[in-house]
Amino acid sequence: MKVLVINCGSSSLKYQLIDSESENVLAKGIVERIGMDGSILTHKPAGKDKVEIKTPMEDHNIAVKLVIDALVNKDHGVINDLSEIGAVGHRVVHGGEKFNKAVLITDEVKKDIEALSALAPLHNPANLIGINACEKNMPGVPQAAIFDTAFHQTMPAPAYMYGLPYEYYEKYKVRRYGFHGTSHDYVSARTAEILGKKREDLKIVVCHLGNGASISAVKNGKCVDTSMGLTPLEGLIMGTRSGDLDPAILSYIGEKENLSAAEVNNVLNKKSGVFGLSGGVSSDFRDLNAAANEGNDKARLALDTYYYRVAKYIAGYAVALQGIDVISFTAGVGENDFGVRENVCKLLAFMGVKIDDEKNKIRGEEITISTPDSAITVMVVPTNEELAIARQTIALL
Numbered sequence: 546m547k548v549l550v551i552n553c554g555s556s557s558l559k560y561q562l563i564d565s566e567s568e569n570v571l572a573k574g575i576v577e578r579i580g581m582d583g584s585i586l587t588h589k590p591a592g593k594d595k596v597e598i599k600t601p602m603e604d605h606n607i608a609v610k611l612v613i614d615a616l617v618n619k620d621h622g623v624i625n626d627l628s629e630i631g632a633v634g635h636r637v638v639h640g641g642e643k644f645n646k647a648v649l650i651t652d653e654v655k656k657d658i659e660a661l662s663a664l665a666p667l668h669n670p671a672n673l674i675g676i677n678a679c680e681k682n683m684p685g686v687p688q689a690a691i692f693d694t695a696f697h698q699t700m701p702a703p704a705y706m707y708g709l710p711y712e713y714y715e716k717y718k719v720r721r722y723g724f725h726g727t728s729h730d731y732v733s734a735r736t737a738e739i740l741g742k743k744r745e746d747l748k749i750v751v752c753h754l755g756n757g758a759s760i761s762a763v764k765n766g767k768c769v770d771t772s773m774g775l776t777p778l779e780g781l782i783m784g785t786r787s788g789d790l791d792p793a794i795l796s797y798i799g800e801k802e803n804l805s806a807a808e809v810n811n812v813l814n815k816k817s818g819v820f821g822l823s824g825g826v827s828s829d830f831r832d833l834n835a836a837a838n839e840g841n842d843k844a845r846l847a848l849d850t851y852y853y854r855v856a857k858y859i860a861g862y863a864v865a866l867q868g869i870d871v872i873s874f875t876a877g878v879g880e881n882d883f884g885v886r887e888n889v890c891k892l893l894a895f896m897g898v899k900i901d902d903e904k905n906k907i908r909g910e911e912i913t914i915s916t917p918d919s920a921i922t923v924m925v926v927p928t929n930e931e932l933a934i935a936r937q938t939i940a941l942l
């Protein structure tokens with residue numbers, strides 16, 4: 546069966562068409578600037594050149610229609626007919642406490658996703674728009690919701706509660722939810738598979754280090770802690786997000802800079818992280834490494850602070866897991882930036898972590914980079930959230 550995987554943002558839509566038997570990606574692409582000037586669809590069929598389709602797209606319905614047209618197109622299409630698509634899997638960011646696993650979409654599920662928009666105002670409404678647009682353009686095709694938060698629902702209360710008045714949890718559901726769950730689930734499962742062990746027998750720390758970044762502690766196959774919180778702002782220092790900070794900084798900066806709460810929130814989400822700390826050099830680690838190597842002190846500081854935060858979280862998760870068997874690095878930075886892995890592991894040398902410098906320089910492959918005498922196995926395991934979504938969609942059918 547062919548599964549269309551959809552990741553819908555407020556003005557964008559990423560997609561992959563995956564053959565569930567071979568698990569090959571038949572085509573993938575992205576629609577950008579939906580509802581704005583300059584809407585564009587970039588479509589990449591497997592084994593063929595990518596095509597760019599620039600045409601006004603006033604809403605997601607039109608975007609989905611254009612994606613379908615591209616998939617069945619005579620020249621750059623990969624299927625003959627829409628009926629070849631057996632199911633659609635949607636990435637949905639927030640499933641709250643209601644969803645601890647993927648579900649087939651019904652009207653009831655859509656209402657729940659809408660109700661959870663209060664917790665993810667930028668994401669859930671966009672996910673819902675994508676779901677509605679697919680329902681309209683592919684009537685009768687089963688659709689599934691795969692939640693970013695679901696894998697983390699196994700966390701125990703001491704890991705998910707904040708030190709706040711209890712009534713905020715009761716009234717507003719303020720607690721840690723965690724994100725990137727599909728990736729943490731996939732990478733921890735793959736880690737065990739590569740090692741030829743059962744995930745149920747392992748204590749794994751997954752470091753999903755991309756533009757957004759989060760760490761999770763996976764014990765006996767279940768998530769017991771993760772670094773992102775009520776929103777994807779908590780935890781590690783990210784590309785442009787601050788991660789953890791003293792909550793009093795919010796009102797202090799608001800007063801000093803004459804910013805509203807929403808404006809401070811914007812600074813913490815879009816102008817902070819390694820981008821902000823480096824004095825605006827970049828949120829991209831390739832640029833930061835280049836700048837640091839050329840002697841830019843702020844870029845160096847941003848990188849060193851980033852390494853330190855990652856290592857501190859990993860060591861902290863030794864408590865959550867009561868020991869660590871494996872550390873797995875994944876996502877854009879985790880898979881590609883050997884300096885991040887090297888420096889984080891150096892900070893963990895006191896725990897007996899030792900890596901092989903040559904193996905660590907290999908990029909983007911499934912590989913064990915620790916030495917045989919390392920107390921903890923360290924691996925690079927490329928994530929594949931789209932494949933994980935396609936697999937979960939098929940499992941639901």
Ligand code: AMP
Nearest residue numbers: 755756757829830831876877878881882
């Ligand atoms: P993601 O959000 O997982 O797609 O990760 C995107 C980030 O990965 C980019 O912003 C870069 O910081 C980082 N990245 C991608 N390629 C490389 C590379 N070759 N070296 C270092 N960092 C990289």
